[in-house]
Amino acid sequence: MEKTDDQNCQHRHEEDNPKSSTFDFVMKQFQGKKCAPEKRKEQPSAITQFFKGFDFGKSEGKDRREIEETEINNDGADDQSEKQDLSVEDGLSHLTSEAESPSGEQRFNQFMEKLGKKPSSKNLDLNNCALSAADITELASLLPFLPELEEISLSWNGCAGGTLKALTAQLHHVNLLKVLRLNNCRLTAEDVISLGEAFEIVSQLEELDLSWNSNIGGKLSLLTKKLQEGCKLKCLKITDCNLTAKDGESLAELLNVIPNLEVLDISINKNIGCSMKVIAQDLKNVPGLKELNLHMCGLKQDSLQGLDTALQHLTELRKLDISCNREIGGSFKASTAHLASLKNLEVLDLHQCCVTEEDMTVLSQVIPLLSNLQELNLSSNKNVGLSSDPLLGRLRFLPKLRSVAISNCGLGEESLSSLAEAALHLPELEILDLSWNKCVGGNLKLLLGALKLATEIQVLRLSSCNLVAEDLALLTSLRQDGHLARLQKLDLSYNNNISDEGWAVFCQGLGAFKELSELDVSLRPSSCRDCGPWFGELLAALTQLPALAELAMQRWALSESQRKQMEGLNQDNKRNIRLDC
Numbered sequence: 406m407e408k409t410d411d412q413n414c415q416h417r418h419e420e421d422n423p424k425s426s427t428f429d430f431v432m433k434q435f436q437g438k439k440c441a442p443e444k445r446k447e448q449p450s451a452i453t454q455f456f457k458g459f460d461f462g463k464s465e466g467k468d469r470r471e472i473e474e475t476e477i478n479n480d481g482a483d484d485q486s487e488k489q490d491l492s493v494e495d496g497l498s499h500l501t502s503e504a505e506s507p508s509g510e511q512r513f514n515q516f517m518e519k520l521g522k523k524p525s526s527k528n529l530d531l532n533n534c535a536l537s538a539a540d541i542t543e544l545a546s547l548l549p550f551l552p553e554l555e556e557i558s559l560s561w562n563g564c565a566g567g568t569l570k571a572l573t574a575q576l577h578h579v580n581l582l583k584v585l586r587l588n589n590c591r592l593t594a595e596d597v598i599s600l601g602e603a604f605e606i607v608s609q610l611e612e613l614d615l616s617w618n619s620n621i622g623g624k625l626s627l628l629t630k631k632l633q634e635g636c637k638l639k640c641l642k643i644t645d646c647n648l649t650a651k652d653g654e655s656l657a658e659l660l661n662v663i664p665n666l667e668v669l670d671i672s673i674n675k676n677i678g679c680s681m682k683v684i685a686q687d688l689k690n691v692p693g694l695k696e697l698n699l700h701m702c703g704l705k706q707d708s709l710q711g712l713d714t715a716l717q718h719l720t721e722l723r724k725l726d727i728s729c730n731r732e733i734g735g736s737f738k739a740s741t742a743h744l745a746s747l748k749n750l751e752v753l754d755l756h757q758c759c760v761t762e763e764d765m766t767v768l769s770q771v772i773p774l775l776s777n778l779q780e781l782n783l784s785s786n787k788n789v790g791l792s793s794d795p796l797l798g799r800l801r802f803l804p805k806l807r808s809v810a811i812s813n814c815g816l817g818e819e820s821l822s823s824l825a826e827a828a829l830h831l832p833e834l835e836i837l838d839l840s841w842n843k844c845v846g847g848n849l850k851l852l853l854g855a856l857k858l859a860t861e862i863q864v865l866r867l868s869s870c871n872l873v874a875e876d877l878a879l880l881t882s883l884r885q886d887g888h889l890a891r892l893q894k895l896d897l898s899y900n901n902n903i904s905d906e907g908w909a910v911f912c913q914g915l916g917a918f919k920e921l922s923e924l925d926v927s928l929r930p931s932s933c934r935d936c937g938p939w940f941g942e943l944l945a946a947l948t949q950l951p952a953l954a955e956l957a958m959q960r961w962a963l964s965e966s967q968r969k970q971m972e973g974l975n976q977d978n979k980r981n982i983r984l985d986c
Contacts, residue, residue, distance in 0.1 A: 509550030516543060526553045532586075533561040541568040548575040556584040560614070566591030573603040582607045589617040597624050601631030612640040616670070622647030626655040634662045641666060644698075645673035653680025660687040670698040672726070678703030685711035689718040697722060700754070701729040706736035716743040724752040728782065734759030737767045745774040756784040756810065765792035773802040780808040784838065790816035798823035801830035809834065812866070813841035821851055828855030838866040840896065846871025849879050857888050865892060868925070869899035874907025881914030893920050898927040898957065905937040912942035916949035924953065927983075928960035936961045947974055957983045 507515065517524040520534045529551070531544075536559065548554070557579075559565050569592070576582065585607075590596075592615065604610065615621060621628075625648060632638070641663070648656075648671065656671070657680070669691070671677055677684075681704055688694065697719070704712075704727060716722070725747070727733065733740075737760065753775065760768065765788050772781070781800070783789050789796065789811060797820055800806060809831075811824070821844055828834065837859075839845050845867060856862065867876075877897070883889050895918070897903075908926075915921075928934055940963075947953065963971065963984060975982055 509547065513547045513550055516547060526551060528556045528558075529554060530556070530558045531562065532558050535564075536562040537564050538568045541565055542571050545571040545575045548572075549578040551579055553581060554579040555581055556586075557582065558584070558586040559590060560586050560588035561590075563589070563591045566596060566618075566620075567593045569596040570599040573599040576603045577606045580607065581609055583609055584612040585610060586612070586614040587618070588614055591620070592618040593620055594624050594627065597621060597627045601628045604628075604631045604636070605633070609637060611637055613638060614640070614642040615646060616642050616644035617646070619645070619647040622652060622674075623649050625652040629655045629659040632659060632662050636663045637665055638663045639665050640668040642668070642670040643674070644670050648674040648677045650676060650679040653677045653684055656680075657683045657687045660684070660690045664691060665693060666691040667693055668696040669694060670696070671702060672698045672700035673702075675701060675703040678705060678708050678730070681705075681708035682711035685715040688712075688715040692718055693721050694719050695721055696724040698724070698726045699730070700726050703732075704730035705732045706740075709733045709736045709740040713740040713743050717746060720746070720749065722747050722750055724754075725750060726752070726754040728754045728756045728758065731757065731759045735761045735764060737764035741767050741771050745771045747775060749777055750775050751777055752780040753778060754780075754782040756782045756786065758786060760786045760788055762788050762792045762794075765789065765796060766794045769794040769796040769799060772796065773799040775803065777805060778803050779805050779833075781806060782808075782810040783814060784810045784812040785814070787813075787815040789814035790820045790842070795823055798827050800824070800827040804830060805833060806831050807833050807861075808836035810836070810838040811842070812838045812868075816842040816844050818844055818848060818851075821845065821848060825851045825855050828852065829858060831855075832858065833861055834859050835861050836864040837862065838864075839870060840866045840868035841870070843869075843871045845876075846900070846902070847873050847875065849876040853879065853883075856883055857886075859889075861891060862889060863891050864894040865889075866894075866896040867900070868896045869929075871902055872897065872900040873902055874904050874910065877903060877907045877911040881911055881917070884917045885914055889918070891920055892918055893952075894923040895921060896923075896925045898925040899929045901928055901932055901934075905939055908937065909939035909942055912939050912946050915943070915946035918950065920952055921950055922952045923955040925955075925957040926961075927957045930960070932960045933962055934960065936963055936967060940967055944970055944974070953980060955981050959983055959985045 514524045520531065520536075520540075522531065522534070534540075536544075541559075541564075565587070569587075592600075597620075621643065625643070625646075641659075643656075652674075656677075660666070681699075681702065685708075688697075699712075709727070709730075712727070753772070755768075760783075769792075772778070781803075783796075797811070800809065809824075809828075814820075816824075816839070821842070828837075834855075849867075849872070870876075880889070880895075884892075915924075936958075947956070961984070968984065971982060971984065974980070
């Protein structure tokens with residue numbers, strides 16, 4: 406409490422703050438009692454003592470009674486005064502206790518400080534905080550003091566499983582909640598039931614992420630049946646939750662009550678492919694869907710056909726990921742009738758789908774029609790390079806492409822040449838992944854013109870491409886001539902055929918890659934090779950690369966002095982240098 410000598414100011418302060426005024430009054434009373442001299446009983450004078458032994462009859466008895474009554478009254482007054490003192494002290498103690506007890510906001514701040522997090526009234530981010538069951542209970546008690554809360558993230562806290570009921574019981578205090586993330590929390594069936602009940606309260610929820618909770622499998626209906634028609638949910642992620650075919654049916658029913666859904670991710674649920682046809686039939690109920698992730702869902706040929714039928718209703722789709730579904734290979738001819746209609750599609754991921762030569766014929770006709778496509782991943786489909794259909798050459802019709810991944814596609818010189826010609830028409834290209842295509846080695850010069858024009862290129866992956874010294878010399882000369890100025894990530898790993906001379910030339914020019922943040926020059930796992938005389942060139946170059954944060958040199962054998970020199974470049978621990986040979 407602020408003290409002042411000015412009584413007028415004090416009076417105004419009391420009027421503005423009635424609680425303060427009451428507190429001040431009690432303080433004054435307490436100080437007055439404490440500071441005032443104690444009342445003492447009046448002692449009889451010497452004359453009174455002298456006449457005390459004489460008998461003066463009734464009047465004396467009366468006087469004696471009056472004296473006794475006076476003493477009794479004085480004693481009673483003193484007792485009453487002491488009681489008042491105790492009462493004032495008790496009142497003061499009560500007010501002080503109220504003043505000292507932390508407010509809800511203070512308790513929340515203390516809770517977040519204990520977890521090493523900055524408090525926010527709108528975003529509660531407690532990802533990977535090793536929360537205990539007691540922490541979840543304490544957090545639940547704090548929700549009434551967070552009425553503006555919009556996001557709760559408790560992901561990667563395994564002990565949260567089995568404790569959500571305490572939390573969901575308080576969600577009515579945060580009716581502005583829009584985002585709830587519970588990844589990898591070991592949720593139980595009881596937790597799923599509690600979440601379902603909470604959906605009847607949290608009507609503003611837009612994003613729900615329950616990924617990596619394997620116990621949800623077979624129990625999704627406990628959640629979905631509680632969602633009411635007109636739900637505002639826009640993003641639903643249930644990645645790797647061990648979903649069953651029955652869960653797929655529950656998900657299909659859910660699509661009928663969430664018309665605003667924009668993102669659906671059910672990736673890495675291998676058994677849900679059996680109900681994909683049912684899900685696809687109800688995708689028409691979410692016409693605003695922008696992202697559909699079906700990576701590793703156990704899709705089969707008939708699943709892809711059902712999905713294609715649904716695509717005619719998903720004109721707003723921006724991302725389609727059906728990668729790692731090997732059994733759909735051979736069905737693209739009968740299942741891509743509506744793919745070309747996705748004029749807004751920006752990301753298409755078909756890696757590891759076992760596409761056949763016949764599929765390539767269809768894709769060569771369809772993919773070039775996706776005029777807004779920005780990212781294309783065809784990796785791990787051998788027939789991309791073996792097919793006679795010029796899909797790679799037709800990428801020139803997709804000028805907005807920023808990322809092209811054709812790793813492990815069995816490319817030959819002819820298909821590499823087609824890609825090189827198409828790349829001349831891709832001015833916005835930022836990522837090019839040619840890894841695991843052996844034909845690149847000795848033929849990187851075919852991409853010389855494209856790499857000169859690729860002013861936006863930031864990531865170049867050439868792992869296991871059988872590169873030779875000539876290829877590395879080409880890269881360094883490009884940079885010295887002013888090209889590849891924005892390159893940030895360069896992967897040259899698993900190219901064991903490069904000579905020491907080739908590495909030396911590369912390291913001599915490495916310092917020119919000023920934006921480089923990641924470099925991988927590791928050898929194959931079965932190899933181990935002396936670093937060679939170019940190590941000194943590498944050290945000199947590293948001092949000129951302030952942005953470099955990741956350096957992988959696995960399977961290169963370094964001497965003790967070389968290791969110490971490498972460690973000396975990383976004294977501030979800002980670089981992750983991987984050495985293991």
